[in-house]
Amino acid sequence: MLVLVINSGSSSLKYQLRDVAAGAVLTEGLVERIGMPAPDGGAPEVADHAAALEQVDAALHAVLGDRAIDAVGHRVVHGGERFAEPVLVDNEITRAIERLNPLAPLHNPANVLGIRAIAEKWPEMPQVAVFDTAFHRTLPEHAWRYAVPEWLYTRHGIRRYGFHGTSHQYVSSKAAGLLGLSDDAFDGVILHLGNGASATAIQAGRSVDTSMGFTPLEGLVMGTRSGDLDPSILVFLARQGHSADEIDELLNRESGLKALAGSNDMRTVVEAAEAGDARAAVALDVTAYRLAKYVGAYHVAVGGAKALVFTAGIGENSWQFRSRVAERLGALGVELDADANLVRSKEPRVISTPGSKIPVLVVPTDEERAIAEATAAVVNAR
Numbered sequence: 213m214l215v216l217v218i219n220s221g222s223s224s225l226k227y228q229l230r231d232v233a234a235g236a237v238l239t240e241g242l243v244e245r246i247g248m249p250a251p252d253g254g255a256p257e258v259a260d261h262a263a264a265l266e267q268v269d270a271a272l273h274a275v276l277g278d279r280a281i282d283a284v285g286h287r288v289v290h291g292g293e294r295f296a297e298p299v300l301v302d303n304e305i306t307r308a309i310e311r312l313n314p315l316a317p318l319h320n321p322a323n324v325l326g327i328r329a330i331a332e333k334w335p336e337m338p339q340v341a342v343f344d345t346a347f348h349r350t351l352p353e354h355a356w357r358y359a360v361p362e363w364l365y366t367r368h369g370i371r372r373y374g375f376h377g378t379s380h381q382y383v384s385s386k387a388a389g390l391l392g393l394s395d396d397a398f399d400g401v402i403l404h405l406g407n408g409a410s411a412t413a414i415q416a417g418r419s420v421d422t423s424m425g426f427t428p429l430e431g432l433v434m435g436t437r438s439g440d441l442d443p444s445i446l447v448f449l450a451r452q453g454h455s456a457d458e459i460d461e462l463l464n465r466e467s468g469l470k471a472l473a474g475s476n477d478m479r480t481v482v483e484a485a486e487a488g489d490a491r492a493a494v495a496l497d498v499t500a501y502r503l504a505k506y507v508g509a510y511h512v513a514v515g516g517a518k519a520l521v522f523t524a525g526i527g528e529n530s531w532q533f534r535s536r537v538a539e540r541l542g543a544l545g546v547e548l549d550a551d552a553n554l555v556r557s558k559e560p561r562v563i564s565t566p567g568s569k570i571p572v573l574v575v576p577t578d579e580e581r582a583i584a585e586a587t588a589a590v591v592n593a594r
């Protein structure tokens with residue numbers, strides 16, 4: 213089955229064409245600056261998502277030959293409390309995703325634009341929505357509920373949802389496989405460390421806690437996001453006259469590694485620290501320390517982790533950052549194998565010593581693959 217995976221943003225459309233049975237990527241690309249003025253200030257070169265899709269279609273033609281796309285899988289950020297699994301999209305589902313716009317104002321409207329553009333161009337095309345939040349629908353109430361008045365939940369849906377679910381689920385299943393366990397026998401902690409970063413506690417193959425919350429801002433120190441902080445800081449800033457938009461910008465785009473070290477790119481920060489930059493060294497300490505605290509907490513949450521799993525850009529590639537985190541986990545008996553930690557590979561692998569009380573794994577994530585496979589499964593089950 214050929215599945216076109218779409219990640220539709222407000223001004224960009226990322227796509228990947230996959231042959232699901234072969235596990236192969238046939239082509240991929242990105243259309244940018246949708247609806248944005250041309251560099252000379254003139255009319256946008258790509259007027260809207262429909263125009264972006266025409267560009268994608270042209271690029272796909274060259275690859276497809278006489279084959280046809282069988283289905284489209286969409287990455288949808290917010291599935292609210294309703295969607296616990298990928299679903300076949302129809303008008304009612306599209307409207308349901310749209311009703312969740314207030315919970316993900318930057319993402320869900322853009323995801324819907326992508327869905328509607330496909331429906332207009334290829335009305336018969338099966339479309340599947342794969343939600344970033346869905347895997348975390350198994351969170352128990354003690355993990356998803358914030359200690360705030362009930363009406364914040366009933367009126368505004370304020371609770372922990374969690375994100376990166378497609379990645380956490382995929383990586384958790386691969387890690388279980390590497391340890392020779394079935395998915396539902398796996399207890400562990402997954403660390404998805406990319407530009408956005410989150411930790412998830414997995415018990416019996418299900419998500420039982422996760423560090424991102426009502427939005428992707430909560431939890432770990434990220435590239436440009438602060439992660440956890442005292443909520444009173446927001447009130448304080450508001451009283452100082454900062455607007456909601458300013459505070460949003462400050463915490464989502466001006467914080468994290470960028471604020472601490474001057475760069476949101478882990479490679480740059482690691483290099484700067486190695487060259488003796490004190491700010492970069494502190495940034496790494498803060499980031500690794502905060503992550504190690506979550507590992508400790510989630511080790512408790514899952515009743516004893518059978519594995520600690522690193523994934524995504526930083527988790528897969530930065531041996532320096534992994535070793536800084538592991539150094540702080542001595543109390544759990546975690547011990548990295550220094551040589552294994554240095555290995556660069558696209559394969560899942562163990563990087564701890566045989567004596568480590570908790571095996572430490574690196575498992576490359578592949579959200580597009582997971583979305584394509586989920587899409588094929590939903591379409592085949594029709």
Ligand code: AMP
Pocket residue numbers: 405406407408435476477478479480482524525526529530531
């Ligand atoms: P992602 O969002 O998964 O694409 O991850 C992006 C993050 O991965 C950025 O902070 C990059 O600096 C980081 N990253 C990618 N490759 C490396 C590397 N070789 N060493 C350190 N960080 C890396």
